[in-house]
Amino acid sequence: MAEFVLHCMAQSGHSYKVALMLELCGADWEASWVDFFNGQTRSEEFRSSLNEMGEVPVLVHGNETLTQSAVIMDYLVEKFGKFGWDTDEERREILRWTIFDNQKVSGMIGPLRFMRTLIKTGETDVVKFLDGRAKSALAILDKHLAKNDFAIGSKLTTADFSLCSYLFYEGELGIDVNDYQNVTAWLGRIKSQPGWKHPYDLMPGHPLPSAA
Amino acid sequence: MAEFVLHCMAQSGHSYKVALMLELCGADWEASWVDFFNGQTRSEEFRSSLNEMGEVPVLVHGNETLTQSAVIMDYLVEKFGKFGWDTDEERREILRWTIFDNQKVSGMIGPLRFMRTLIKTGETDVVKFLDGRAKSALAILDKHLAKNDFAIGSKLTTADFSLCSYLFYEGELGIDVNDYQNVTAWLGRIKSQPGWKHPYDLMPGHPLPSAA
Numbered sequence: 001m002a003e004f005v006l007h008c009m010a011q012s013g014h015s016y017k018v019a020l021m022l023e024l025c026g027a028d029w030e031a032s033w034v035d036f037f038n039g040q041t042r043s044e045e046f047r048s049s050l051n052e053m054g055e056v057p058v059l060v061h062g063n064e065t066l067t068q069s070a071v072i073m074d075y076l077v078e079k080f081g082k083f084g085w086d087t088d089e090e091r092r093e094i095l096r097w098t099i100f101d102n103q104k105v106s107g108m109i110g111p112l113r114f115m116r117t118l119i120k121t122g123e124t125d126v127v128k129f130l131d132g133r134a135k136s137a138l139a140i141l142d143k144h145l146a147k148n149d150f151a152i153g154s155k156l157t158t159a160d161f162s163l164c165s166y167l168f169y170e171g172e173l174g175i176d177v178n179d180y181q182n183v184t185a186w187l188g189r190i191k192s193q194p195g196w197k198h199p200y201d202l203m204p205g206h207p208l209p210s211a212a
Numbered sequence: 213m214a215e216f217v218l219h220c221m222a223q224s225g226h227s228y229k230v231a232l233m234l235e236l237c238g239a240d241w242e243a244s245w246v247d248f249f250n251g252q253t254r255s256e257e258f259r260s261s262l263n264e265m266g267e268v269p270v271l272v273h274g275n276e277t278l279t280q281s282a283v284i285m286d287y288l289v290e291k292f293g294k295f296g297w298d299t300d301e302e303r304r305e306i307l308r309w310t311i312f313d314n315q316k317v318s319g320m321i322g323p324l325r326f327m328r329t330l331i332k333t334g335e336t337d338v339v340k341f342l343d344g345r346a347k348s349a350l351a352i353l354d355k356h357l358a359k360n361d362f363a364i365g366s367k368l369t370t371a372d373f374s375l376c377s378y379l380f381y382e383g384e385l386g387i388d389v390n391d392y393q394n395v396t397a398w399l400g401r402i403k404s405q406p407g408w409k410h411p412y413d414l415m416p417g418h419p420l421p422s423a424a
Binding site: 124 | 300310336338
């Protein structure tokens with residue numbers, strides 16, 4: 001068994017944050033597929049043994065079981081000494097953008113893409129609401145990236161892994177990321193990191209059986 | 213002028229997280245009212261001078277301008293040595309529940325209460341969506357609090373300030389918090405802290421002119 005086991009599935013942007021970091025750190029890791037679409041994360045077994053919050057990703061490392069992508073990445077910063085902070089000020093900048101992501105970028109684009117593309121609800125009022133919120137957040141991020149190569153300035157950190165994750169599912173969001181030119185350029189900088197892979201090349205479970 | 217200036221308004225649960233912490237730390241602080249309901253946080257001036265993310269709270273302390281409640285509380289932990297962590301494991305537990313709050317508790321209840329009670333949209337599909345998401349998150353929190361006095365175990369931390377904030381606007385959520393008995397008991401434990409105050413007694417701008 002690999003040193004790190006990531007419970008995840010290919011469609012999960014939150015899992016991709018961690019999978020990408022593990023890959024770019026050169027970690028000895030493997031994925032354990034979670035059957036999200038048949039309710040595994042809602043099961044009592046999953047909640048009692050892996051994550052009471054009923055979510056992926058979950059990282060198992062030795063005796064440690066960690067949940068929430070931000071927490072897992074914080075742990076990996078400690079283990080690998082990469083993509084983290086040098087000062088408390090940088091640590092708080094990472095936190096600032098990570099929270100913004102979880103609430104307003106991934107927090108809106110995740111359910112938006114789920115409804116639009118995975119369960120295909122059509123353009124309901126809920127989809128339109130999430131779309132509007134997501135676009136407002138992307139406009140804020142785009143403006144910030146006009147003056148910064150990465151989320152906290154000149155270096156790549158876990159905040160970037162958090163913010164970029166769902167945006168690499170191009171064509172599934174119903175939002176054209178090219179409308180945000182600084183976001184697009186920043187995604188290019190992340191994509192050019194040695195070892196970068198698309199979520200579907202990094203985690204199992206794509207395509208979905210129903211879409212095959 | 214007080215040592216800490218918190219830009220906020222009484223209706224903001226995210227601001228309340230910080231206001232409550234400042235109060236319980238015995239900080240020398242004052243509130244500076246933000247005219248959110250007339251668009252101040254969306255203005256170019258607010259975004260360029262206080263917060264590019266267009267949100268409250270913003271804390272000004274000397275030359276420091278800090279945004280995002282989680283970041284501000286992290287900063288206050290350092291200043292006051294209270295409500296924080298003793299180990300990296302505790303720090304990550306605080307982060308885990310703070311992210312869960314920002315994405316799924318406050319992240320859903322904030323807009324839900326805004327639509328239901330402040331701008332009164334009626335029971336639209338969006339309100340029903342947010343209501344469902346909020347109740348799922350409260351059920352997870354309730355289960356967790358059956359075995360824990362506070363979010364990370366036996367001590368009160370910034371994770372509790374984050375999670376509790378909107379829940380003290382009782383009667384404005386359209387959710388009966390009493391349906392979650394462990395949540396109710398935990399709110400009682402927070403309320404019994406010396407110096408606890410309701411958001412409307414801690415920050416300016418209540419009642420709204422239109423509701424007066």
